Amino acid sequence: MKLSVIILNYNVRYFLELCLKSVEAAMTTIDGEIIVIDNNSPDDSCAMVRQLFPNVTLIENKENSGFSKGNNKAVAEAKGEYLCILNPDTVVAEDTFKKLFQFTESKTNLGIVGCQLIDGKGNFLPESKRNVPTPKVALKKVLGNATDYYANQVQIENSAKVDILVGAFMWLKKEVYEAVGGFDEAYFMYGEDIDLSYKVIKAGYDNYYYGETSVIHFKGESTLKDAKYAKRFYGAMQIFYKKHFKQNLLFNTVVWLGIKMAYLMRKAPVDVALTSHKSYIYTKSIHKDLEEQLLKPLEIKEVIDDKIEDHSMLVYDFNELQATAIIQDMKVKSKQKNIKFRFLPKNSKFIIGSDSAVNRGEVLHF
Template sequence: MSSAVEVSVIIVNYKTCELLRNCLRSVFEQTKDISFEVIVSDNGSEDGSVEMVRNEFPQVVLVENKANLGFGAANNRGLNVAKGEFVFYLNSDTLLLNNAIKGFCDYWKGHESENLGALGCNLVDAEGTLTESHGVFPENGKLIKAMMHHLAAFAVKNAMKFLHMDISKLRPVPVYKKFVGDVDFVIGADLFVKKSELARFDENFFLYYEETDMQWRMAKIGLKRRLIDGPRVMHLVRGGRGKMDDVLRYGSFSIIQSEISKVRYTKKNLSKSVSFALKVMILLHWLSPYIFKNTRQYFGVMRSV
């Protein structure tokens, strides 16, 4: 086997020590017959993550960012030191269930003539059920329609919460089907790409939409994004209904960051007027008395997007 590194596995961590430990174990236990390195880019965790990596996985390249730079920026710090021909961006809340890294690498090398830009696989959740693995590029009309529907639904849920009515069953449970073939974009939980400038994220996206933006750039130059059969990866956190109140969850950090990134993505890649309309509608629902204590600190951020 060549001594050159074939794949650099880059894992961003922010206060997920136990998840990270299990993820790293799965990578080293499952990955065989391929030259690889693992890079953990830590965003200033204070939960013992850095010490755990140093003590239990001394072979891991540790990048200490000292602050929470966001998902894309932290991945870029890992990319800066990566030595592999390929890069596998992997969430800390994942587990490899087979020799997935070699599977991705072998597939790419066997399909070099097909203008590949990114690979992923059909993810499963902790129960082994298929979960979100890919997405469709946002479109202006669909974004506006979805946001108007959301505003109306959110107003109804606020009213029901005020009246102490049960709204727990109003949130639909998504059902995902297995898909193999070309997609608009592979989600960032397991994203296999060739190391190049195209593998770099736009750091203006703090959280969410960064992988969508990357693969939008790939699409514009004719590179394919594809889900393949073979690699098996479990994504533990994404896709769960969770126990948070269906109104209060819209004041959570992750939802707020997703909405900021949605506006940023729309302004950058689609339409400034549509991004402005989205911004206004999002700010309106941020005024909800139930989530305003969380959203108020982000009004200035949203206005500047």
């Protein structure tokens, strides 16, 4: 078997459905498997997977064991030569996996590969490619200067070696994952992708950013939105520094002060609601119940075009459109003012989208 796609889910049932449908569309010609491991979600994620995706391997944890333990458990069951560690709030293009095979099969010292991630507003996510967050780099970042944190030396559409990839999308051989011990289970959430990336390059492999395919990651990089988050995130960074960098009293004091300063100086997240004045839906046929709920005036378009107004909501119908075309259109229209993107999964009765890394997204049933 060539590929195992590993999706760790917690309480995002509707994003998971959209994600799984995109993954299935991307694996039609690939010898592979999809494994969903659920961390005891209180919603009906598991029931949905059993009902709609009977060919997906579902692992149901009885507790939320965190990102690292969950993924390690799923990888232990994986049969593929390659792994794709994937967040449930993502949409992959139909040719993403094929392109990655073409890119990676020629590499002789392959570590982890990441790709171009965009958020739910079509904007590039800079965490797609990062440098090693040395204490100096990380301290500058938490104080508001991220110049050295992100791998800005690599252009968004290009491909090149980088050090650190993001856990929302990681492509690597299973043998490499196992050689470095997988995700460190000392991390519950946050920091484990930095740690794995760093372990891989320290083991002598080459990590790559591949900018020739794009994947939607709705939530994007989180912010210091509350004390619990700050404690987990910077606790994870402390684990990373203690593990990989030499320790001394001055170092520990600087890291501790940096964490405290970052939390105290954090800005409250501003979740600006996007106000729409008009709706568009790219479809050949719209369900009457959905039509009734969408903001008026409503314009139905059978094909994607550039003729839309600012301050509009766009609904993409996956029954008619491919993810590849949708992602490309989002990147173009993200340059307009105040555009909301919503998605109608194939054979589903809801639309979904997210305009912020702070909230949990919006679902509209019809």
